[in-house]
Structures are given as C-alpha cells and as structure tokens.
Amino acid sequence: MRKYIAEFIGTLVLVLFACGTAAVTGCTSAADAAYLLTALAFGLVIVAMAYSIGHISGCHINPAVSIAMWISRKLTTKDFLGYVAAQFLGAIAGAYILSVLIGTNLGLGANGLYQNSVARSMLVEVILTGVFVIAILGVTSREASAGKAGIVIGLTLTLVHIFGIYFTGTSVNPARSFGPALVLALNGSSAALNVVWVFIVAPLIGGALAAYVWNYLDAKKLEA
Numbered sequence: 224m225r226k227y228i229a230e231f232i233g234t235l236v237l238v239l240f241a242c243g244t245a246a247v248t249g250c251t252s253a254a255d256a257a258y259l260l261t262a263l264a265f266g267l268v269i270v271a272m273a274y275s276i277g278h279i280s281g282c283h284i285n286p287a288v289s290i291a292m293w294i295s296r297k298l299t300t301k302d303f304l305g306y307v308a309a310q311f312l313g314a315i316a317g318a319y320i321l322s323v324l325i326g327t328n329l330g331l332g333a334n335g336l337y338q339n340s341v342a343r344s345m346l347v348e349v350i351l352t353g354v355f356v357i358a359i360l361g362v363t364s365r366e367a368s369a370g371k372a373g374i375v376i377g378l379t380l381t382l383v384h385i386f387g388i389y390f391t392g393t394s395v396n397p398a399r400s401f402g403p404a405l406v407l408a409l410n411g412s413s414a415a416l417n418v419v420w421v422f423i424v425a426p427l428i429g430g431a432l433a434a435y436v437w438n439y440l441d442a443k444k445l446e447a
Contacts (some may be wrong), residue, residue: 227305229276231313233284234296236272238317238402241265242332245392247324250332252389260390261332266381269351273373281363282373285396286310286423287430291356292332307398314402322406331403333415337390341418344391345425351383352395352429353436360437395429 244250244264248257273282283289289306292298298306318331336344358379362372380395387393396401398423404415 226280226302227309229280229282230284230306230309231316233272233276233280233282234313234398235286235317235320236264236311237268237284237396238314238399239321241268242318242399242403243321243325245332246321246329247316249329250388254389255313259385262381262384262393265384265393266377266379268377269380270373270377273376276278277373280306284310284313284398284428286398287426288356288359289430290427291360291430291434291437294408294431295360295438310398311401312397316402318402318406321403322410327407327410327412328418330415331407331408332392333403334392334394334419335415336418336421341421344418344421344440345428347387347390348394348422348425349429349432350435351387351393352426353433355379355383355395356430356433357437360433364437364441391422395426397423397426400426 241261241264245257245261248260250257250261252258269282269284272284278281281292283292283306286307289298289310290302293300293303300421321331337347340398359372359376363373383395387395403421405411408416438440
C-alpha cells in the first residue's frame with residue numbers, strides 16, 4: 224500500500240506544481256519565458272519526487288512508465304494496476320487542488336490537439352513518450368547509474384517538454400492529462416475531456432514501444 228500512496232502523492236505533486244506552472248504563467252505554444260518555465264517545472268518535479276519517493280515506489284508517477292516496467296517484467300500485474308489507479312487518482316486530486324487555488328479559467332495545463340489533428344497529435348505523443356521512457360529504462364538498468372537517475376530522468380522530461388509544448392502541450396503521461404481534463408469538464412468546460420483519449424492512448428503506445436525496443440537493444444538480455 225505504501226507504494227501506491229507514494230505514486231498518488233507523486234502524481235498529485237506533478238499536476239499541482241507542473242500543470243500549475245503552465246496555468247499561472249500562461250504557457251502557450253509561443254517560445255517565451257512561460258514556455259521554458261513550464262518545461263523546467265515538469266523536469267524539476269520529477270527530480271524532487273525521484274529523490275523523495277523513488278526508494279519506495281520507483282517514482283513512476285506515469286502510467287506510460289508503469290506499462291513499460293510491466294512489459295519489462297519489473298512490475299507485477301497487481302502492482303501495475305495499483306500504480307495506475309493511484310496515478311490517476313493523484314492527478315485528479317492535484318488538478319482539483321489547483322482549481323481551488325486558481326479557478327479553471329487558466330486551463331489547468333490541459334493538453335490540446337496539434338492543428339486539430341488526432342493523427343499528428345498521436346504521432347508526436349508516441350515519439351515524445353518513447354524517448355522519455357527509453358531514457359528511464361536505460362538509466363535505471365544499471366545499479367551504477369542509480370544515484371543520478373532522478374537527474375537524468377528530470378532533464379529528459381524537460382527536453383521532451385521543450386520540444387513538445389509547441390505541438391500538444393506535451394502529455395507523455397495519461398494521468399497528467401486526465402486529471403486536469405476531468406476537473407475542467409466538471410466545471411463546465413469539456414473541450415479537453417473530449418480529446419483526452421488521445422493523451423491516454425498515445426503515451427501508453429509510446430511507453431509500450433519503448434519497452435519492446437529497449438528490451439531488444441539491452442545487451443544483457445541479448446546475451447541471455
């Protein structure tokens with residue numbers, strides 16, 4: 224149960240602080256200070272949470288990461304389901320707290336389609352998530368890298384946000400997208416919820432593909 228609580232807290236913090244930064248700074252696809260601050264906020268939250276709850280749950284705080292770990296047999300089916308449930312609940316709680324603090328007029332950092340295209344948005348999210356998850360699998364595959372894993376993962380998440388905010392606002396995390404979309408819908412704005420399935424399906428595909436690619440490339444597995 225402690226692992227699930229850790230995942231709940233970590234995802235809550237991610238949505239509250241990172242999506243909150245996007246909302247309060249007015250982040251859009253324009254390359255300005257708000258854009259960079261939002262990218263940094265997502266990365267810094269991961270660093271903070273990795274060194275806070277990483278030893279408890281591994282600090283997935285993202286269903287796309289959990290599905291990759293499950294495919295790689297680093298997570299049992301029971302824990303996979305528990306992690307995902309905790310992550311979604313944490314994201315909803317984080318989005319709700321954010322809405323209490325700032326209202327919903329600023330958007331809560333919700334994602335949107337790139338050029339109103341489902342196909343292009345899915346392609347972007349699959350690529351972004353694939354890069355992010357491969358970095359996670361790589362840096363956590365060696366014990367020697369454990370101490371710096373949080374920094375590497377945080378910097379990689381910053382990187383994919385710097386590139387991806389222009390397109391979709393960058394999800395790479397189904398829970399992070401669902402929480403704000405649901406809270407916005409409950410407050411009368413259903414636009415984000417209508418397309419949130421894209422930001423659930425695409426990151427899961429990206430995470431799964433990354434796991435299969437990494438498992439193929441991993442030298443230890445090839446030798447086995």
